[in-house]
Amino acid sequence: MMALAETGFDLVLCAMIATTALLAIGVRDQFGAVVLFVVYSVFLGLGWLRLGALDIALAEVALGAGLTGLLLFGAHARLPASVPVPSGRAVWPAACAAGGSGLALGWAFLTLPEPVGLQEAVAANLGTSGVENPVTAVLLNFRSWDTLIESIVLLAALIGVWSVARDDAWGGQPGLRQHARHGGVLANFGRLLPPIGFMIGVYLFWAGSSKPGGAFQAGTVLAAVALVVFMGGAMRPPLVTARWLRLVCVAGPAVFLAVGLTGAASGVFLGLRPDLAKPLILAIEAVLTFSIAASLALSVIGPPEDPEDHV
């Protein structure tokens, strides 16, 4: 009976995920596509839960339904009201290319040898990793390469975003000037929600060492919280030239690299001594959380745009 209910749930969920994806592609309205993308992330998050991947479910819900939605809403607001939707013949080559690459990927997946799985190897070495959450153990110890490079990618993305700023606006506050009615609904919510969201973000960082959570999930939540503070008009984002801001963005990857180099001095680059692994991982994660939060928030809010904003 239980297996039947679970299979039913999985089947319905798969159908919902596929339907939402098709609707997002097929809908004629730009805004509709944005909303469907956000909804898609909610269903996908449920899918990750069913696969037992709570860490990824958290990341999916925070990044997909939250931060990317925010980015896309802003992007949609700036598009001209009527962008011509390609129709008729123009659609077919694109559809064929997409369908072809989908089939090729499916074929490649099916011809791959059966994955051996690394769960056993991770479980066997979890004791030396310094943390109890196997995902964090992989991300910050066994395969910290990936995480280090990801954090550098985020920094590079921010530099990319900033590099498209107009010369006369550079040096000002990022994005357009946000404003809200004094004492209005938006302004009040922008002052009520952030401290609570901040606590949830810090909790996710702390949770990462023993259960699902970690720097990326926490950083995403904190970035969303910072954006609410700015959007509610409660505080203005710092100047892009502020030294402390750049320090916060760079600190995560820098500390990560520094710890990696001390590992190299004793034999293995990015290797952590088992007896020091726990404090080192916590230190890296703490700094990384704030770097990720700052880089994400600044990337979403965009480069400085208003030459009048020079202070």
Add this chain to the structure above:
Amino acid sequence: MKKHAASARRVIFFLVLWFVLSEGEALLVGAAAVPAASWLSLRLLPATRPIHLLPLLAMTPNFLWRSLLGGLDVGRRALDPRMPINPGWIRLPVDLPDGGRVALGGELSLMPGTLAAGTDRGRLLVHVLDKDQDHARMIRIEERRLGSVSG
């Protein structure tokens, strides 16, 4: 002195929040997070008028009951084949501070038949599902209740 009391209340709120989130563990992380969140909260929303806990507790059962009625009301109208709705707008002046007005708007949005859309020139804009009902009287009562919570 009043200011210290307000700050203490925020600290207690975030302490409880951290306790629930971390299940009573990680006091060290909490020791850093609670002051930070309290500072942020006081910076964003300075405590001008204290919130009185007793009137707030006193109005909770009524709030829960009326939001249950709100859910029943919408459900009844949606499932009725004739779908009896007669929507319209009312505007009425509200004598509450900014935060109180937003809270009243949120509360009304969860209660039967009313939905707030912010204020317009000092008057609360309320959408009603049935414009023949006397919503204004009910809103006055809620306004008075909320007024006693803060101030």
Add this chain to the structure above:
Amino acid sequence: MADVVTYFMTALGLGFYLAGTVAVIRFPDTYSRLHALTKADNVGLGFLIVGIAFQADSWMVVARLALVWGLALMAAGITAQLIARTALQRQSP
């Protein structure tokens, strides 16, 4: 006994969710649909959470569930006002 409460409360919660969805599909205008979102859905979530709380194995879990509900209630009250005002502004510029 706890199980009976869970069966009853969660079923009730689902009923409110279903009514909310029917209202969002059937109601003729944006504002009326918004009534359905804030009222029926949050009552649904409330009953669901009360029902689930009777299965909790510790008070900590109950407190966490209450936290989710509190956050959802606060968000619903604000979200409703924001969306209503947005629709109003678009309708009469």
Add this chain to the structure above:
Amino acid sequence: MTSWLISLAVLLLLSLGGALWRVWRGPEPADRMIAAQLIGTGGVGIVLLLAAATDWSMIDVALVLALLAAVAAVAFAKAQSADSVGDPEEE
């Protein structure tokens, strides 16, 4: 109990299909957003049902989903204002 909770989650998921129709259909941006928020609240409900059925630590996902659904509503209101960084309540 587990099969009851998961069966309820299936029904809740199916009802979200109705909301999905409203997202697709619109017609106003606010209508799509209302339906998306409905799917958000429904998603919180489903996560909690799954949490009760399988693993209580899933509540964290519900918490983050509830928080970020509210953030998305703020972003929606901002993006629909006259200059896309304002507040629809401004006169």
